[in-house]
């Protein structure tokens with residue numbers, strides 16, 4: 014077998030955090046390459062690579078790195094907790110540092126190695142209706158929708174429902190209608206959370222611009238915030254998602270989260286693929 018041509022090829026990493034999977038392009042030291050067309054083509058699981066989110070690492074701007082996130086429908090994701098964990102784990106392993114800063118459209122995030130695990134501070138939640146954003150001045154703690162959900166922003170919008178049995182929720186049926194409800198002018202990610210104890214939540218997610226995923230880091234943060242504000246849990250929880258467990262801690266300086274990450278492979282996009290965009 015002959016090797017694929019490498020000249021003009023674009024290297025990328027495939028990583029995942031709890032089965033929330035990412036294509037990560039490292040553009041440090043050169044021009045950024047992501048675009049809606051690249052996100053859609055690469056996100057096609059049949060003709061591209063497939064991912065829940067595409068992330069591009071760029072040179073820092075008053076930070077160690079800048080990170081941009083895209084969904085597979087070509088839209089931008091303002092935050093992606095699990096891709097941030099994956100990239101931080103990669104960069105911290107590369108540099109040997111024990112902490113780093115990451116600039117996203119949300120602001121400056123911090124990644125810290127603690128007890129062999131990478132923790133990310135996703136910042137303080139956005140709790141005002143116009144920051145989430147919602148379409149009008151309603152109480153985010155009790156959104157005017159059936160099921161009495163909570164609206165929370167983590168740099169991207171989330172709508173968190175508390176349910177008796179998260180496993181029984183038909184995500185494909187319930188998710189799309191909420192995602193595009195007019196209450197959310199930029200659409201929303203949708204979480205279904207079952208509080209099993211003051212430090213234990215089971216959560217399943219429908220993501221804006223992507224659909225069902227096995228985990229969502231920003232959604233996990235939003236779920237902890239919603240549960241805490243409703244008085245259902247303390248500030249520190251373990252959360253079981255379809256892809257596994259995360260640990261979250263809402264501290265004075267923001268919502269911190271940690272969990273496993275994996276680098277699956279590194280490969281290159283061919284000039285043919287890139288030329289057809």
Ligand SMILES: N[C@H](CCC[C@H](N)C(=O)O)C(=O)O
Nearest residue numbers: 090093094095169229230231
């Ligand atoms: N999987 C990501 C969130 C993607 C959110 C994206 N679907 C949007 O806001 O448009 C996470 O781990 O936080």
